[in-house]
Amino acid sequence: MSAIRYELIKQCKQSGARLGKLHTPHGIIETPIFMPVGTQATVKAMTPEELKEIGAQIILSNTYHLYLRPGERLVERAGGLHEFMNWDRPILTDSGGFQVFSLSDLRNITEEGVTFRSHLDGSKHFISPEKAIEIENALGADIIMAFDECTPYEADYEYTKNSMERTLRWAERCKSAHKKPDKQALFGIVQGGMFKDLREISAKETVKMDFPGYAVGGLSIGEPKDIMYQVLDWTVPFLPENKPRYLMGVGSPDALLEGVIRGIDMFDCVLPTRIARNGTVFTSKGKVVIKNAEHAEDFSPLDDECDCYTCKNYSRAYIRHLFKAKEILAARLATIHNLRFLLKLMEDIRRAIMEDSLLDFKEEFFKKYGYTQD
Numbered sequence: 169m170s171a172i173r174y175e176l177i178k179q180c181k182q183s184g185a186r187l188g189k190l191h192t193p194h195g196i197i198e199t200p201i202f203m204p205v206g207t208q209a210t211v212k213a214m215t216p217e218e219l220k221e222i223g224a225q226i227i228l229s230n231t232y233h234l235y236l237r238p239g240e241r242l243v244e245r246a247g248g249l250h251e252f253m254n255w256d257r258p259i260l261t262d263s264g265g266f267q268v269f270s271l272s273d274l275r276n277i278t279e280e281g282v283t284f285r286s287h288l289d290g291s292k293h294f295i296s297p298e299k300a301i302e303i304e305n306a307l308g309a310d311i312i313m314a315f316d317e318c319t320p321y322e323a324d325y326e327y328t329k330n331s332m333e334r335t336l337r338w339a340e341r342c343k344s345a346h347k348k349p350d351k352q353a354l355f356g357i358v359q360g361g362m363f364k365d366l367r368e369i370s371a372k373e374t375v376k377m378d379f380p381g382y383a384v385g386g387l388s389i390g391e392p393k394d395i396m397y398q399v400l401d402w403t404v405p406f407l408p409e410n411k412p413r414y415l416m417g418v419g420s421p422d423a424l425l426e427g428v429i430r431g432i433d434m435f436d437c438v439l440p441t442r443i444a445r446n447g448t449v450f451t452s453k454g455k456v457v458i459k460n461a462e463h464a465e466d467f468s469p470l471d472d473e474c475d476c477y478t479c480k481n482y483s484r485a486y487i488r489h490l491f492k493a494k495e496i497l498a499a500r501l502a503t504i505h506n507l508r509f510l511l512k513l514m515e516d517i518r519r520a521i522m523e524d525s526l527l528d529f530k531e532e533f534f535k536k537y538g539y540t541q542d
């Protein structure tokens with residue numbers, strides 16, 4: 169008995185896109201969905217109420233960060249992540265594989281696991297597949313990720329093959345170590361780098377382990393977008409239709425559309441919240457750098473097609489002023505807007521799938537946004 173159930177509502181007639189409902193212990197998620205990232209048990213600058221207000225259905229947190237600070241046992245004693253951060257809807261945690269390789273001074277990768285130094289204080293740590301699952305079980309997210317190696321983009325065939333095969337062995341160990349499959353759904357992660365045959369092997373062997381959902385890992389790590397789309401074309405066909413597919417680390421408007429068209433159901437990315445704090449916002453006519461002088465006396469909203477709190481109440485001139493004055497409210501208003509922009513884009517995508525007009529929607533969106541049609 170798994171913790172989640174994926175319900176395929178409709179297969180798009182124009183593409184590989186699908187409309188679905190993901191039933192979880194903390195509620196139903198409509199897919200395709202964008203998942204705001206709350207790495208340290210908070211989506212930066214947002215309260216849970218504001219996240220609900222903009223339509224967030226599931227948020228992410230991160231095992232590596234929470235293990236290092238405040239510690240998974242403290243979160244467990246607080247009643248788990250939902251209690252600790254006052255979020256009663258679904259949560260997904262990554263296994264920490266990516267952060268160990270990208271954030272810490274990596275010491276050593278062995279069959280057993282990874283030894284690394286904390287990016288916070290340089291202290292030495294060891295995480296194995298079993299340890300990662302133990303941490304995720306303590307945190308209590310509805311969906312948890314297997315411990316994997318996100319193979320670097322520039323890795324050669326030999327390294328990628330060995331890394332992918334180890335990730336498969338680690339996936340087996342994660343499955344065996346998982347204590348609560350009825351409460352927390354463990355997703356397998358497909359690797360294989362930029363190599364067609366390795367992607368096919370990784371997908372087939374991961375699916376044989378029968379996970380309740382599958383992530384496509386090892387992408388959005390510096391490769392050109394057309395390579396990412398090519399890898400999706402190689403990988404998604406081997407994933408079962410009756411299970412959710414999650415493309416890790418992807419969140420620009422064009423990549424969301426291209427991923428949905430290739431059959432991806434779930435996306436996460438720090439981009440919208442990170443660029444918001446630096447004063448770059450999404451609009452239906454492309455990205456806007458609000459600190460630019462041209463907006464100094466622009467009393468219109470960030471985006472006249474946006475329904476968010478920021479666009480209903482504040483002008484570009486005011487938001488630019490806040491950024492120039494380094495006011496905390498600047499980050500909050502820009503974050504509310506950027507997250508609402510992506511969540512609304514996913515609502516529009518879900519509607520387009522329902523109406524069998526997704527490719528037409530994409531063409532119209534790209535034209536307005538200023539993407540050149542490939």
Ligand SMILES: CNc1nc2c(CC[C@H]3O[C@@H](OC)[C@H](O)[C@@H]3OC)c3nc(N)[nH]c(=O)c3cc2[nH]1
Binds near residue numbers: 262313316384387
């Ligand atoms: C950005 N591109 C990208 N991110 C990636 C992440 C981190 C997402 C996680 O890291 C945090 O955001 C940086 C978020 O907390 C997210 O949580 C799921 C990945 N995680 C794992 N375990 N395996 C992968 O192959 C992988 C690939 C990625 N590509």
